[in-house]
Amino acid sequence: MLLSEMKEGQTGIINRVGGKSALRRRVLEMGVLKGSEIYIEKYAPLKDPLELIVKGYHLSLRVEEAAQITVEDVK
Amino acid sequence: MSQKSLTIALAGNPNSGKTTIFNNITGTRQKVGNWPGVTVEKKEGIVSKYGYELKIIDLPGTYSLTPFSIEEIVARDFVLDECPDVVIDIIDASNLERSLYLATQLREIDCKVLFALNMADVARTRGIKIDADKLSELLDLPIVFTIGNKSEGIDELLKKAIELAESDVDTSGKRKVKYNKDIENSISKLRSFIEKNSEISLPYKTRWTIIKLLENDKIVRERVLQKVGDQGRNVIQEVQIHRELLADRFNDDPEIVMTDERYGFIAGILKEVFTTITKQRIDISRNIDLVLTNRFIGFPVFIFFIWAMFQLTFSLGVYPMEWLDTGVNWFSVSLDGLLPDSLLKDLLINGVIAGVGSVIVFLPNILILFFCIALFEDTGYMSRAAFLMDRIMHLIGLHGKSFIPMLMGFGCSVPAIMATRTLESEKDRILTILITPFMSCSAKLPIYIVLTGIFFSAKAGNVIFCIYFAGIIIAILAGRLFRSTLLRGADAPFVMELPPYRVPMVKSLIIHMWDRSKMFLKKMGGVILIGSVVIWTLSAFPRNIQYSRDYIAEINSVRASYNTEIIAANGLDSQHIEKKLDAAIAELEMARKSEMMEKSYMGRIGKILAPVFAPLGIDWRGGVALLTGFVAKEIVVSTMGILYLAEGEGSNTLKNALLSSDMTPLSALAMMVFVLLYLPCIATVATIKQETGSFKWTLFSVTYSTLLAWVAAFCVYQGGKILGL
Ligand SMILES: Nc1nc2c(ncn2[C@@H]2O[C@H](COP(=O)(O)OP(=O)(O)OP(=O)(O)O)[C@@H](O)[C@H]2O)c(=O)[nH]1
Ligand SMILES: [Mg+2]
Numbered sequence: 001m002l003l004s005e006m007k008e009g010q011t012g013i014i015n016r017v018g019g020k021s022a023l024r025r026r027v028l029e030m031g032v033l034k035g036s037e038i039y040i041e042k043y044a045p046l047k048d049p050l051e052l053i054v055k056g057y058h059l060s061l062r063v064e065e066a067a068q069i070t071v072e073d074v075k
Numbered sequence: 076m077s078q079k080s081l082t083i084a085l086a087g088n089p090n091s092g093k094t095t096i097f098n099n100i101t102g103t104r105q106k107v108g109n110w111p112g113v114t115v116e117k118k119e120g121i122v123s124k125y126g127y128e129l130k131i132i133d134l135p136g137t138y139s140l141t142p143f144s145i146e147e148i149v150a151r152d153f154v155l156d157e158c159p160d161v162v163i164d165i166i167d168a169s170n171l172e173r174s175l176y177l178a179t180q181l182r183e184i185d186c187k188v189l190f191a192l193n194m195a196d197v198a199r200t201r202g203i204k205i206d207a208d209k210l211s212e213l214l215d216l217p218i219v220f221t222i223g224n225k226s227e228g229i230d231e232l233l234k235k236a237i238e239l240a241e242s243d244v245d246t247s248g249k250r251k252v253k254y255n256k257d258i259e260n261s262i263s264k265l266r267s268f269i270e271k272n273s274e275i276s277l278p279y280k281t282r283w284t285i286i287k288l289l290e291n292d293k294i295v296r297e298r299v300l301q302k303v304g305d306q307g308r309n310v311i312q313e314v315q316i317h318r319e320l321l322a323d324r325f326n327d328d329p330e331i332v333m334t335d336e337r338y339g340f341i342a343g344i345l346k347e348v349f350t351t352i353t354k355q356r357i358d359i360s361r362n363i364d365l366v367l368t369n370r371f372i373g374f375p376v377f378i379f380f381i382w383a384m385f386q387l388t389f390s391l392g393v394y395p396m397e398w399l400d401t402g403v404n405w406f407s408v409s410l411d412g413l414l415p416d417s418l419l420k421d422l423l424i425n426g427v428i429a430g431v432g433s434v435i436v437f438l439p440n441i442l443i444l445f446f447c448i449a450l451f452e453d454t455g456y457m458s459r460a461a462f463l464m465d466r467i468m469h470l471i472g473l474h475g476k477s478f479i480p481m482l483m484g485f486g487c488s489v490p491a492i493m494a495t496r497t498l499e500s501e502k503d504r505i506l507t508i509l510i511t512p513f514m515s516c517s518a519k520l521p522i523y524i525v526l527t528g529i530f531f532s533a534k535a536g537n538v539i540f541c542i543y544f545a546g547i548i549i550a551i552l553a554g555r556l557f558r559s560t561l562l563r564g565a566d567a568p569f570v571m572e573l574p575p576y577r578v579p580m581v582k583s584l585i586i587h588m589w590d591r592s593k594m595f596l597k598k599m600g601g602v603i604l605i606g607s608v609v610i611w612t613l614s615a616f617p618r619n620i621q622y623s624r625d626y627i628a629e630i631n632s633v634r635a636s637y638n639t640e641i642i643a644a645n646g647l648d649s650q651h652i653e654k655k656l657d658a659a660i661a662e663l664e665m666a667r668k669s670e671m672m673e674k675s676y677m678g679r680i681g682k683i684l685a686p687v688f689a690p691l692g693i694d695w696r697g698g699v700a701l702l703t704g705f706v707a708k709e710i711v712v713s714t715m716g717i718l719y720l721a722e723g724e725g726s727n728t729l730k731n732a733l734l735s736s737d738m739t740p741l742s743a744l745a746m747m748v749f750v751l752l753y754l755p756c757i758a759t760v761a762t763i764k765q766e767t768g769s770f771k772w773t774l775f776s777v778t779y780s781t782l783l784a785w786v787a788a789f790c791v792y793q794g795g796k797i798l799g800l
Contacts, residue, residue, distance in 0.1 A: 021328065022143070023568045028334045029139045030570065031173045041361075045373040046466035049475070049569055055172045058573040060462050062469075065568050 001074050003038070004050075004066035011039045012071035019068035031055040032069065080128040081240050083233075086154060086181065087165035088174050089136025090574050092193040094118075095223035096165060097133035100233065104586055106490075108452035109577050110479070111136060112497035115146040117153055125237055132159065135496075138173075140180040141292055141330075146496040148294070154186065155279060160240040161187045163232065168198035168205060168220070171349060175341045178214075179252050184283050187239050188216055191232050195220040197575070202352035210348040215250055224580055252340040254333060257324050261289065261317040268313050275310060278302040288314040289321070290330035360455075360575035368459055377463055380456070384447040384485075385543065389524070389536050392440035396524075399439070403432040422611060426717060430607025433716035433729060434709045435599050437521040438592065444517050445591045446584065448486045453579035457482065458571060465569055471551050472558035474498060474566045477507040481550065484514030485543075488759040492766050500567035505767055506557055509776055512755040513550040515543050518708035522750050525712055529730050530740040538744075546751050549783075598707065606703060606710045610717050614677035621674075626667040633659050677718070691749060691785070692742030692792040701749065707756050741800050745792035753784035 006012060014036045017027055031054050032038065041051040041058060049062045085093045089111030098105055101120030106113055118133040134153055135146035142148040154162055164181055166174040171192075181188050192198075192205060211218040217235045221228035253259065265285045269275050277284045278298045287295040288311070300307045321329040367376055407428045414420040451457050457479055465475025476498055483491035491511050498504045515523075523542060527535035558564075637656040641649050672678050681695030688698035700714035719732040738746075754760070754777045764773040 019568075021330075023570070025141065025330055025334065026138070026143050026570055028331060029141070029176060030572070031176070031338070033335055033338055042365075042368065043370075044368065044462055044466060045370050048466045048469070049462065051368075051462065051573060055170075057170050057173060058575075060465075060569065060571050060573055062465070062569045065570070 001071055002067050003052075003061075003069040003071050004063045006040045006071065006074060008040050008042050010074055011037060012074040013037055015070045015072045017069050019065060023065065024068075027061070027065070027069075030059060031057075032059070032061075038071065078123060078126060078128040080130060081161070081237065082130045082132065082157070082159040083236050083240075084132040084134060084154060084157075084159040084162045085165055086134050086150060086162050086177070087136060087193075088138055088167060088170070088177060089113075089572065091136065091165045091167040091170075091174065092221075092223035093136065093165045094133050096191065096193065096221065096229065096232075097131060099223065099226045099229050100129075100131050104590060105133060107583060108457065109455040109574050109579075110452065110457040111572050111574065112146065112476075112479075112494070113452075115149075115493055115496040117149055124233060127237055129233070129237075137177065139177055140184070141287075141290060142294075144497055144499040154181070155184065158186065161189055161236045163189050163191055163236055165191045165193050165221075165223075167194050168192040169194050169201055169203060171198075171203070171205060172338075172341060172345055175344070176337060179337050179340060182214070182216075182251050183286060185280050187244070189232075189236055189239050190214075190216060190218040191221045191228070192218060193221045193223050195228070196222050196225070204350045204352070206348040206350075210344065213250070213344055213347065224583075252337050254336050257321060258289070258329065258333065258336070261321060262286065265289075265310075265313060265317060269310060272306060272309075275303050275306045285314070286333070289318060290333060291318065291328070363576050364459070364573075367456070368462060373463055377460065380451075382540070384444065385540055386536070387447060388440050388444045388520070389539065392437075392443050395439035396436050399436040403428065403436060407432065418615075421615065422608070425720065426607055426611030426615075427604065429716040429720050430610065430710075430713035431599050431603055433525075433712050434521055434603055435596075437524065437709075437712075438595055440520055440524065441517045441595060442588055442591060444520065445486050446588060448483065449584055449587050450579060451482065453577070453584065455574050455576045458573050461571060462573060469566065469569075471555040472566055473506060473554055474500075474503050475569055476571060477503060480507055480511050481514050481547075484511045484516060486517055488512050488514075488516050488755055489762045492759065492762045495766065498567065500564075502562045502564050503566055505772060506554055506562050508763055508766055509557060509772075509779075510550040510554045512759060512776070512780060513546045513553065513752060515546045515751055516708065518756065519750055521709055521712045523747055525715070525729065525733075526743045526747055529733050530738070530743040538747075542747055542751055545748070549752065549787075553783075598709065602707050603710055603713055606706055607713050607717060610677065610699075610703065610714050613680070614672060614675045614718060616676060617674075620671055622667065622670055624666075624670075626663055630660055630663050633663065672718070687785075690793065691745045691788040692739065692796075693746050693749070693788075694737050696736075697738070697742075697746055701746070701753065704750070705754060705757055707758070708750070711750065741792060741795040744795070745788040748791050749784045749788040751784070752780055752787055754781045 001012070003012070014032060014034055016034060017024055017032060019027070036054055039053040041053055043050045047063070049060045050066060051058055051060045053059075085097055087093050090109065090113070094105050094107045094114050097103070097118065097120065098107065101122050103120050105118050112135070114133060114135045116135070120131045120133070122129050122131065132153065134150040137147040137150045140151050142151050153159070162181060164178050166178065178188070178190065190210075192207065198205065207218045207220065217239055219228050219232045219235055221232055254262070262282065262285050266281055269277065269281060269285075279295070284295060284299065288299065296311060299310060303310065318329055321332070325332045367373060407424055410420070410428070411424055414423070451460070460482060461475040461478050464478040468475050468478055477495070480491040480494040483494055488511055491514070492508050495504045495507045495511070498507060523539045524535075527538045531538045634656065637652060637659070641652050644652060673682075677699060678695070681699045684698040684702065685695040688695070688701070693701070696715065696718040699718065700711045703714045704711040715733070716729050719736060720729060755763070760773060760777060763776050764770065767773060
């Protein structure tokens with residue numbers, strides 16, 4: 001499942017992070033990498049960007065970028 | 076005996092409290108705020124402590140040593156090139172795992188590192204327990220718990236830092252990330268390739284350079300090519316072979332694999348030192364955010380905050396402003412009574428007080444505005460504004476983060492333009508720099524208040540709000556236009572940390588206001604004072620003007636004829652006649668002053684400008700005032716004060732003087748539109764030059780904004796006239 005398809009309040013485990021190399025590295029460096037658990041806190045009022053909790057802090061990403069990330073074990 | 080000096084750099088993730096600790100140690104007041112990317116330049120401070128001269132460097136925050144934006148490059152370059160004696164890694168203890176990522180990289184460059192586990196209070200309330208002894212043992216480095224905003228642990232931190240600097244530990248032997256077999260294999264092969272060749276002397280430590288080259292770090296690669304010369308190319312070639320090998324082996328880029336491995340290493344450490352008591356406690360910050368970024372009320376609340384900021388600025392600011400105004404008037408009147416008529420008195424009253432006094436009364440309004448912006452910054456709402464606005468900014472091809480400089484622009488354009496450094500893409504930065512001056516800065520506020528107060532009295536607040544709003548709309552439209560013409564391309568991805576809300580520190584808010592006041596008063600005592608004197612001088616000289624009429628003779632003859640009338644009336648109606656006499660004399664005086672002003676140096680300059688401003692409904696005095704605004708926007712009001720006041724005999728307020736001039740509500744509106752858009756002040760222009768590094772962009776920014784201002788004001792004035800306003 002794509003991260004961008006997850007709903008508010010769902011958790012999941014990151015499976016793969018894709019995307020262009022510079023961004024991809026930054027996202028990984030921020031802790032969004034294979035095996036990390038993430039929680040979708042909310043979507044912004046205009047449905048973009050989204051806010052997620054990873055490694056205990058809040059991070060916001062655009063839906064476009066979240067669509068490059070696949071997650072598993074979504075609950 | 077001279078003290079031994081040590082350099083201590085404060086590095087760490089954005090928003091971890093580096094500047095707070097820097098201020099604590101050095102006693103300075105660098106800007107602190109609760110959003111990532113407050114500090115964008117390195118700042119130095121020197122203190123003498125424990126028998127040492129300590130040079131403390133506050134660095135911009137960075138998530139990793141592979142930088143993404145320019146302020147991160149500054150941080151990395153400093154640590155690498157200047158080799159500070161000690162690097163203190165300021166770690167947000169409530170955010171340990173991610174913070175350790177940078178820490179592992181700092182370890183790799185073999186400098187002396189020490190951890191400050193800052194925000195220990197936050198970590199505690201979140202139920203996080205960190206076994207510092209164990210962590211210290213595992214990583215073999217000193218660790219100190221600190222609470223930056225309460226100065227707890229700072230002394231111990233410094234002592235440990237000095238101790239570390241003086242010890243002669245061999246950092247290269249310390250525990251670092253060990254990568255998997257294949258990567259380590261490549262590293263050692265590359266190492267022997269480099270060591271075999273004695274001609275190669277790398278700019279940085281060997282292992283670190285190899286790692287960065289394997290990670291395809293462009294900046295390091297270029298430095299190696301530069302420094303090593305021909306042999307450098309061979310090294311890069313060799314690295315490329317290994318990169319491909321590794322990419323084949325892992326089916327992914329080596330830098331990605333290495334990031335994974337670092338986090339793996341961190342996970343291993345965390346298992347031993349980190350525990351959380353997961354009693355589900357209420358997270359206040361999250362609850363606040365549920366409201367403030369709520370799907371339905373998020374935007375209304377946001378607009379309300381902006382509206383409230385301006386509302387407070389005007390309605391609350393009006394009272395102290397009136398007190399100050401009364402004070403200034405009283406001062407002017409008593410000075411008038413005290414001093415004998417002379418050129419000096421003229422200079423003091425019509426130059427200095429008219430000029431400086433007309434602006435200084437706005438200090439309260441400006442302070443309130445800055446206070447509100449500081450609240451946004453300190454509570455953590457700033458990043459939420461970026462979060463909310465990202466979608467809208469994306470429409471114009473910009474970034475939510477661009478909204479932070481724009482909001483700061485309501486205060487002052489200079490720091491706002493500097494704040495664009497956190498934007499990753501160069502085009503985004505230039506675009507943001509080009510539109511930020513349209514966010515009307517606090518120095519323009521006095522102009523709006525004066526003009527709306529006089530010409531729109533009851534509707535003043537709404538008119539000003541519309542002006543500000545027009546600024547935002549024009550900024551957005553201009554952004555859209557540039558994005559599709561001059562600065563084509565997509566905006567950078569939006570990846571931003573949202574820090575928890577924090578209660579702003581009253582002390583730091585007060586200090587901030589105090590500093591602002593000092594800055595404002597300094598400006599009044601400096602640029603504005605000098606400017607006022609210059610403008611007065613230009614308008615008071617030359618003294619020996621060839622008048623077109625002989626005013627003195629005319630006045631005398633008027634007096635004589637009225638006198639005979641009074642005598643003839645024989646005391647019957649003398650009061651009435653005397654009044655008429657005074658009026659007749661005042662009229663002549665005014666005509667004389669007006670002619671004198673027009674023939675003064677200032678008037679001659681004004682005459683040249685007049686044709687430019689006439690189509691906008693602005694007379695030559697207004698034109699001159701706008702021109703002087705290039706020095707600083709406040710001076711527009713000073714100049715108006717001097718030029719209009721000098722003429723209006725008997726009307727000791729700018730209000731009466733302006734009302735009796737040719738200015739109408741429509742031309743006042745045109746003037747405000749012009750002020751909103753036209754060329755920024757000299758300090759801003761210098762900042763634009765510095766930040767874009769390009770003379771062309773600076774020139775472009777200055778000309779297009781001025782042209783736009785003229786066209787917009789023209790449309791307002793002429794359009795309004797057609798509509799019969
Ligand atoms: N609760 C708590 N807050 C802190 C502590 N230290 C700093 N803060 C707050 O954290 C926020 C960030 O502080 P800064 O000093 O601006 O952080 P910085 O690391 O310089 O940030 P950048 O310049 O953006 O990289 C501010 O709101 C501080 O008041 C602490 O120990 N405890
Ligand atoms: Mg800082």
